[in-house]
Amino acid sequence: MIASLLATPVNTGKLVVPHIRYLSILPPMIMIGGAVLLLALASLVSRPLRVRVGTWGTVLISGTALGISLWQWTDVGDHGAHTYVAHAVVMDGFSVLITMLISAAMLVTALVADGYLNREGVEGSEFYVLALVSASGAMLMGMANDLIIVFLGLEILSIALYVLTAYNHRRGASGEAALKYFLLGGFSSAIFVYGIALTYGATGSTNLTQIADFLAKNVLLTDGLLLAGVSLLLVGFGFKVAAVPFHMWTPDVYQGAPSPVTGFMAAVAKAGAFAALLRVLLSSFGVISSDWRPIIFGMAVLSLVLGSVLALRQRDVKRMLAYSSINHAGFILLGVESARASGVSASLYYLFAYTFMTIGSFAIVTVLGREGDGDHDLTRYRGLARRQPVLALAFAVLLLAQAGAPFTTGLWAKLQVVFAAISGGSVPLAVIAMVTAVIAGYFYLRVAVLMYAGGDDARADAPQPAGSPEPHAMISFASPEGAHANVTTINDELLMTGEAPAPFGEDLPSVLPVPALTGVAIGLCVGVTVVFGVWPSPLVDFAHQASLLFLG
Amino acid sequence: MDQYLPILLLGLLGLGFTVFSLVSSAILAPRKKPSAAKLSPYECGIVPNREPPQRFPVRFYLVSMIFIIFDIEIVFLYPWAVVFHQIATFGLIEVIVFAAVVFVSFLYLISNGALTWGPPKTLQSGLPARTSDSTISRISAARPEPGEAA
Numbered sequence: 138m139i140a141s142l143l144a145t146p147v148n149t150g151k152l153v154v155p156h157i158r159y160l161s162i163l164p165p166m167i168m169i170g171g172a173v174l175l176l177a178l179a180s181l182v183s184r185p186l187r188v189r190v191g192t193w194g195t196v197l198i199s200g201t202a203l204g205i206s207l208w209q210w211t212d213v214g215d216h217g218a219h220t221y222v223a224h225a226v227v228m229d230g231f232s233v234l235i236t237m238l239i240s241a242a243m244l245v246t247a248l249v250a251d252g253y254l255n256r257e258g259v260e261g262s263e264f265y266v267l268a269l270v271s272a273s274g275a276m277l278m279g280m281a282n283d284l285i286i287v288f289l290g291l292e293i294l295s296i297a298l299y300v301l302t303a304y305n306h307r308r309g310a311s312g313e314a315a316l317k318y319f320l321l322g323g324f325s326s327a328i329f330v331y332g333i334a335l336t337y338g339a340t341g342s343t344n345l346t347q348i349a350d351f352l353a354k355n356v357l358l359t360d361g362l363l364l365a366g367v368s369l370l371l372v373g374f375g376f377k378v379a380a381v382p383f384h385m386w387t388p389d390v391y392q393g394a395p396s397p398v399t400g401f402m403a404a405v406a407k408a409g410a411f412a413a414l415l416r417v418l419l420s421s422f423g424v425i426s427s428d429w430r431p432i433i434f435g436m437a438v439l440s441l442v443l444g445s446v447l448a449l450r451q452r453d454v455k456r457m458l459a460y461s462s463i464n465h466a467g468f469i470l471l472g473v474e475s476a477r478a479s480g481v482s483a484s485l486y487y488l489f490a491y492t493f494m495t496i497g498s499f500a501i502v503t504v505l506g507r508e509g510d511g512d513h514d515l516t517r518y519r520g521l522a523r524r525q526p527v528l529a530l531a532f533a534v535l536l537l538a539q540a541g542a543p544f545t546t547g548l549w550a551k552l553q554v555v556f557a558a559i560s561g562g563s564v565p566l567a568v569i570a571m572v573t574a575v576i577a578g579y580f581y582l583r584v585a586v587l588m589y590a591g592g593d594d595a596r597a598d599a600p601q602p603a604g605s606p607e608p609h610a611m612i613s614f615a616s617p618e619g620a621h622a623n624v625t626t627i628n629d630e631l632l633m634t635g636e637a638p639a640p641f642g643e644d645l646p647s648v649l650p651v652p653a654l655t656g657v658a659i660g661l662c663v664g665v666t667v668v669f670g671v672w673p674s675p676l677v678d679f680a681h682q683a684s685l686l687f688l689g
Numbered sequence: 690m691d692q693y694l695p696i697l698l699l700g701l702l703g704l705g706f707t708v709f710s711l712v713s714s715a716i717l718a719p720r721k722k723p724s725a726a727k728l729s730p731y732e733c734g735i736v737p738n739r740e741p742p743q744r745f746p747v748r749f750y751l752v753s754m755i756f757i758i759f760d761i762e763i764v765f766l767y768p769w770a771v772v773f774h775q776i777a778t779f780g781l782i783e784v785i786v787f788a789a790v791v792f793v794s795f796l797y798l799i800s801n802g803a804l805t806w807g808p809p810k811t812l813q814s815g816l817p818a819r820t821s822d823s824t825i826s827r828i829s830a831a832r833p834e835p836g837e838a839a
Binding site: 151152154173176177179180181 | 772775776779780789790793794796797799800801
């Protein structure tokens with residue numbers, strides 16, 4: 138019987154090979170092709186590939202992708218935005234800007250990783266290969282016009298990231314974080330696919346444009362299936378962007394992953410997932426925005442509040458930055474929630490600012506983590522300004538930018554999403570966002586004050602187990618006006634918690650070497666943050682022109 | 690509601706099969722207590738004279754993973770072969786690209802010694818050469834002292 142089944146001619150119908158405009162998918166092709174070439178090169182040479190070769194290869198590949206995306210930008214400007222490859226991918230200002238952002242993030246990460254890999258004595262090209270593949274997945278998410286392509290990008294992005302998280306195999310925490318990320322990530326991917334299936338069941342298509350068409354032309358008498366599909370999709374996206382209540386993995390994974398990987402993950406995974414989230418919600422489900430806006434509202438409020446409040450309790454810088462990234466996710470959700478074009482460009486601008494701030498911050502954390510990448514306690518930052526004034530200044534600038542200080546991109550980013558929320562009619566959300574920005578300002582300032590005020594001979598804080606998330610242990614000075622407390626109060630608060638003078642790292646070198654390329658990367662991040670903060674118009678205009686193709 | 694009838698029937702069929710399996714197994718299964726020979730790992734009549742080895746080399750897992758990579762390649766080649774005439778040149782180029790990517794993973798595996806069965810060779814330079822003397826000294830160093838609990 139099986140033989141007769143096999144012998145039956147398969148009736149596939151006439152296969153039509155879609156017309157492919159290669160320009161539209163060239164950047165991810167270059168990233169994957171470059172990764173394959175790098176892997177082949179590493180396999181064919183007799184010695185393990187030197188780190189420097191991998192670094193320059195990655196810089197070249199991501200630089201080429203950046204150049205191609207500039208070409209795409211002029212093409213979109215000349216010929217307008219279109220869908221390509223059987224309407225599966227779209228090339229519009231939005232997708233091109235996301236591609237640029239991810240290429241730039243990959244380039245900077247390669248510079249940071251060079252110093253890290255040399256310091257840890259890891260040879261071979263695997264780090265760069267995995268990072269390039271992961272970045273190509275994020276690009277695919279940004280340009281996807283079909284839920285299946287979104288899922289494909291999500292998986293390419295995630296699977297490489299799981300491996301990268303476990304890259305430091307000498308640290309137990311790294312492997313633990315990777316396993317946690319893998320199991321939870323696999324689960325969330327499954328939920329996402331279920332969401333795609335239900336959406337397909339409700340609308341008859343996985344293509345974002347066709348879903349929008351269907352919803353515009355038909356009134357669903359029972360929309361339970363569609364709403365279930367959309368909410369499952371939101372779970373999948375919420376996990377990837379680390380929005381509360383799908384954030385549980387974030388602190389552990391951010392802390393356990395090697396620091397350059399954490400910066401890459403925070404920037405690239407968030408950019409890719411937010412890009413797809415914006416496109417799916419606004420171009421496909423724009424008609425039913427009254428249904429999903431309350432969900433996004435709730436997620437945004439929870440992310441903003443929990444992210445900022447829990448970050449106050451952290452003693453580990455990487456965990457603190459992880460909670461702060463949850464807070465940032467809440468801010469970007471403000472732009473999503475507004476469900477309008479100004480919100481899209483505000484979110485895009487925020488992603489741009491956030492990418493450079495976070496990669497720069499984690500680059501500095503990488504340098505200060507010392508060999509083994511395990512030394513991230515807050516007390517290590519005490520008196521850093523005295524030992525390494527330039528590094529401390531750079532970190533202070535990046536932290537203040539994350540807090541939204543003037544003359545940095547952080548301020549413009551926060552202002553734009555808040556204005557978008559107000560124009561979308563969600564004034565309470567805007568107010569909550571601003572209050573949490575003030576709370577978040579406290580823990581950014583705490584590190585800055587530690588670096589500048591605490592001398593080497595200052596008393597160390599009482600040792601606490603790093604990262605014990607205690608949501609109810611609110612601190613009295615977390616009220617909005619209290620966080621505006623002047624510097625001396627904060628400093629007293631810090632010193633009061635100390636009990637005994639502890640010997641400060643006599644066995645450790647006090648001045649940590651900053652590898653040249655890492656220094657370049659940090660300088661690049663600080664430069665972008667400050668230059669476009671003082672002179673915001675080019676980047677803001679750029680984000681405003683980067684509109685979604687189908688935004689009604 | 691009509692279109693859900695097949696699903697309902699399939700569900701009933703699944704339930705029926707489960708109940709049938711459990712009930713028939715309960716009725717038909719022998720109720721004698723198993724002997725030692727019955728409980729041995731290989732119930733082939735020959736009593737094993739030593740314990741089976743508890744650990745086996747990680748290379749077995751590697752080989753199975755490599756197998757999966759190429760198995761997936763075959764899975765994709767089959768439908769391509771079926772529709773080859775319809776997507777002639779384009780399909781051929783795409784399959785060559787796909788095969789090349791898989792082949793690079795094969796190169797990577799070979800270069801990392803995943804298929805080198807035998808004494809482990811390391812790519813890292815600077816490790817002392819392995820001689821019989823060094824091995825003997827390592828074994829004697831690892832051996833617990835007579836009084837020590839193992």
